[in-house]
Every structure is written in C-alpha cells, then in structure tokens.
Amino acid sequence: MALPSEIDIAIIGAGAAGLGAAFALQGAGRSVIILEARDRIGGRGHTILAAPDIPFDVGCEWLHSADRNSFVGIATSLGAAIDRSRGSWRDHAYDVGFSAQAHAAFYEAQDAFYARVEAAAGLPQDTAASDWLEPGNPWNPLIDAISTYINGCELDLVSSHDTAAYEDSDINWRLQSGYGALIAAYGAPCPVALNTAVTLIDHSGPRIKLVTSQGTLAAAKVIVTVPTSLIAEEAIRFDPPLPDKVEAARGLPLGVAEKVMLALDEPPQAHHALPIDGHLRGATNRVGTGSYDLRPRGLPVISGFFGGRFAQELIAQGGDALAQAAIDELVGLLGSDYRKRLRPLAQSRWVQDPFARGSYSHALPGHAGARAVLAAPVDGRLLFAGEATSPNFFSTAHGARDSGTRAARQALG
Known part of the structure; x- marks a missing residue:
C-alpha cells in the first residue's frame, strides 16, 4: 500500500x-x-514449502503453553488445523535411543537445576544461570545444550532471574500448515x-x-x-x-537458534524403522549437538534444531554446513545406510537476516x-x-x- x-x-x-x-x-x-x-x-514467523505438501516453519513452530497461548483461539477462528498429539517434551515415548533410566536421571538433574535457578531468583544479585549447574554432574552438557535451543545461547550468557520469570505449562502443539502460515493469515487484513x-x-x-x-x-x-x-x-x-x-x-x-529440514528417502517397508513424531537427541555428553524430530506429523523428513555457539559456527561456514552437520550426526546415530537416504531440503539463517540478526531474546x-x-x-x-x-x-x-x-x-x- x-x-x-x-x-x-x-x-x-x-x-x-x-x-x-x-x-x-x-x-x-x-x-x-x-x-x-x-x-x-510475519517477522520471525515464516512458513515455506520445503517440498510439495511439506511445510517448513523457518521460524517459530510450536504453540508453546498451548493452554494459555492466544494463537490457539486465533487458529480455531481461522480454521487452521492444530496438531495436539504432542503434549509434553517430557514424554519418554517420543525419545528414540534414550533409555527410560537415562530419561528419568536427566529430568531429575534438570529439574534440580531449575529449582536452584528459581531459588536464586530470590537473591538480590542476578547471576549467570550456569552458576547453578551442579559441578561435575554428567547431565550438565545436555542441560546446557537445551539452553541453546530455548535461549539461543549457553547458560553462561543467561540471567538466572530472567530464566525464573519465564512461564511454561509444558503443553506444546503444532499447526498442520505451519505457525508462520497462521501468522500470515492472521495479519492478512x-x-x-x-x-x-x-x-x-x-x-x-x-x-x-x-x-x-x-x-x-x-x-x-x-x-x-x-x-x-x-x-x-x-x-x-x-x-x-x-x-x-x-x-x-x-x-x-537475540540468541542463535537455527533449523534444518532433511528429506528422508526410504523404501516403504523401512519407514517403520523410525517412529512418527519421534525425537532423537544428537548427543548427551556435549553442548554442541542437534535435536531431531523424526517424521513429524508423518512427513518423510527429519527436522534438526541447533543453537548457541555451535549453530553460529555452522552458519558462518556458509553453504549447507548446518545440513551436513545434521546428516553426519544422524548417520552416527542411525547407521551408515542413512548417508544416502538423507538430503537437505531447507534451513533457517536468522543470524544473517538483516531485519532479525538472530532468533529470539535472552537477558x-x-x-x-x-x-x-x-x-x-x-x-x-x-x-x-x-x-x-x-x-x-x-x-x-x-x-x-x-x-x-x-x-x-x-x-x-
């Protein structure tokens, strides 16, 4: 106009x-x-078609705290289909290759960490959230890796007071056609x-x-x-x-949180090898690792998520370095035959976007x-x-x- x-x-x-x-x-x-x-x-909400009938949310993807999220009502009023199948990140059924025992031990360590951060919010002096990691705890790298996904940076750059202020009901839904597509439809008038x-x-x-x-x-x-x-x-x-x-x-x-979508080419009978809406952790013993959604909503793709310094380094390399890192990690986890079954479809580069220069804010x-x-x-x-x-x-x-x-x-x- x-x-x-x-x-x-x-x-x-x-x-x-x-x-x-x-x-x-x-x-x-x-x-x-x-x-x-x-x-x-749409800003940092943007859906593209990575391939025919395969929407890719380059930016925001999840209706976080869906029971309190104002976009849920907007989606309903606009007739946008909501996928309510995934309620909580904590559901072990979605985690592939992560034993129930390891799952329980990790969440016990993570819950204890966040309890210490919550307690630290009552102190007059704000501190780095990393100060409240238990020294020597074997789950510290994974707790820090998850910070790179949710904050776009490691815990040494995150305020403990701010972390404690964030509210999350742990109910997370997705939109069949993409969150960015919903925001674009919402803003059309x-x-x-x-x-x-x-x-x-x-x-x-x-x-x-x-x-x-x-x-x-x-x-x-x-x-x-x-x-x-x-x-x-x-x-x-x-x-x-x-x-x-x-x-x-x-x-x-703004932290750095970037995503890549990989096509999953498999013979039909092999499709059962990976569960629909499964989740795979790249590594549990290092901070620089990916987080992978397997066949989200039944689509023949794997979506990878990277954050913090690791993501920044990969984006800086240019080309499809992010996709190749994802493929390398997945091949190490799933087997060498996946090398020929995975190929890059699309990825984000928010840190290089001149009107964003990053993904989302942390204090x-x-x-x-x-x-x-x-x-x-x-x-x-x-x-x-x-x-x-x-x-x-x-x-x-x-x-x-x-x-x-x-x-x-x-x-x-």
Whole structure:
C-alpha cells in the first residue's frame, strides 16, 4: 500500500507483535499503518514449502503453553488445523535411543537445576544461570545444550532471574500448515506497507517523524515492535537519542537458534524403522549437538534444531554446513545406510537476516530488568512491543502478539 504523509498511529514491524497491535486498534477510530521492512508479513514467523505438501516453519513452530497461548483461539477462528498429539517434551515415548533410566536421571538433574535457578531468583544479585549447574554432574552438557535451543545461547550468557520469570505449562502443539502460515493469515487484513524500512524516529516535534526507505511520514503515536538487535545496533535511530532503550536492548540480545529440514528417502517397508513424531537427541555428553524430530506429523523428513555457539559456527561456514552437520550426526546415530537416504531440503539463517540478526531474546546476567525498561512508553507517544518486552512469555510468538495488544492499549491511553 502507498505511504500516507500523516497517520494517527504507525506500527513498526509486521511480526506477531505489530499485527497484534493493529488488531487491538481496530474500531478505535484511529488511522493505522504497519511499516514492514521485508517483502512479507510475519517477522520471525515464516512458513515455506520445503517440498510439495511439506511445510517448513523457518521460524517459530510450536504453540508453546498451548493452554494459555492466544494463537490457539486465533487458529480455531481461522480454521487452521492444530496438531495436539504432542503434549509434553517430557514424554519418554517420543525419545528414540534414550533409555527410560537415562530419561528419568536427566529430568531429575534438570529439574534440580531449575529449582536452584528459581531459588536464586530470590537473591538480590542476578547471576549467570550456569552458576547453578551442579559441578561435575554428567547431565550438565545436555542441560546446557537445551539452553541453546530455548535461549539461543549457553547458560553462561543467561540471567538466572530472567530464566525464573519465564512461564511454561509444558503443553506444546503444532499447526498442520505451519505457525508462520497462521501468522500470515492472521495479519492478512491489516494495513501494511511492505519493503518500508524505518531508519529514523524523530520525536523532537509535536508529531513524530518517521524516515523510511519509501519516504517520510508523520504520526501522532508510534508502536515500535522491531527485534532488540535493530535497536541495540542502532539500525533504527531515535532523535533525540534514547540511551536507556539502546542499553536495554543490548542487555537483551537475540540468541542463535537455527533449523534444518532433511528429506528422508526410504523404501516403504523401512519407514517403520523410525517412529512418527519421534525425537532423537544428537548427543548427551556435549553442548554442541542437534535435536531431531523424526517424521513429524508423518512427513518423510527429519527436522534438526541447533543453537548457541555451535549453530553460529555452522552458519558462518556458509553453504549447507548446518545440513551436513545434521546428516553426519544422524548417520552416527542411525547407521551408515542413512548417508544416502538423507538430503537437505531447507534451513533457517536468522543470524544473517538483516531485519532479525538472530532468533529470539535472552537477558544477559544482570539484565533481567531490561525487559521492563524496553517496554516502558516514552512521553505517552512512543510505545514498545515485541517478544523481548514480554515479562513471562519472551522468545515466543504469543508473547510477542500479547505485547502488541498491550502497546495498543497504551497508545489509546
């Protein structure tokens, strides 16, 4: 859509937060536009077809805390099919090659670790979550590996206070056609100007002036929903400067969590060798390892998940290094005949995406309070939303969407 010269409320970013804000502003008698730098809506929610009839969620995939997730109701209202078959990560039935005894021992160690982190949240001094690993516990590498999936980084870079603040009901569902596809359908009615990157927010005058790649417009109020990386690196600048916002964003960097989808070519009779919706842990004795979903929803694929420094190194190598690492690890686990049965279909590269520069936010040790600082309005005219501003559901699409609703209410006063 064409860029107006004047608008009541401008929203920067058409991800889940920006779309949530736009929906909350419907019927409020205000003119609204979303300014989106990409050529699509959805932000870090994006579904592609990796192959015919095989959707691949390049970004968010799981309806986390599905019993409290606002996108569940949205999916129902839009007729998007929800796969409720997988309730909990803790169900041993899904774990291939991980004995019941090992499963129980690991979760006992992980639960004890998180109990110590919860207790540490009561201390005045924020610490690195890694400080609360039990020295010498053999499950520490796997506990740290899981941090690289859920935080995008290892525990030495994660605030214990922030970790304790996260809320998770351990109910996780998926969408048959993809989470990104749901977010795109949700946002389809919204007024969005695509390919419109904002570079400057000038709030020095009575109207806020937004300088974009498609021209300049003035707004009475602005809702900023961009990832923390763009604020921290000042890809979007404020005039007058907002050093508190920049500093808060720098305390909430985006971690690295990347995914790869591999085609699984097997003769029909061999399909029974791998269970539908099975889960395979790459390794339990090192942090740099993959996490694999086997034949998700019965599809002839294996989906691999990598995080932290390991993922960053693989992406930096370029090409299909991530896919090859996944294939190498899977061949080591499943047998050499899988070398010819696996081939790359698609992968994410969020850390190289200029409008994301990472996957989702974590608070650095000592910076748990940065979420509230980032979320605070400025002069009642500049509002802030996005997963990084969510106090309890950060790093999730529903946390982002709900924060957009909150910012919209603030914009309406």
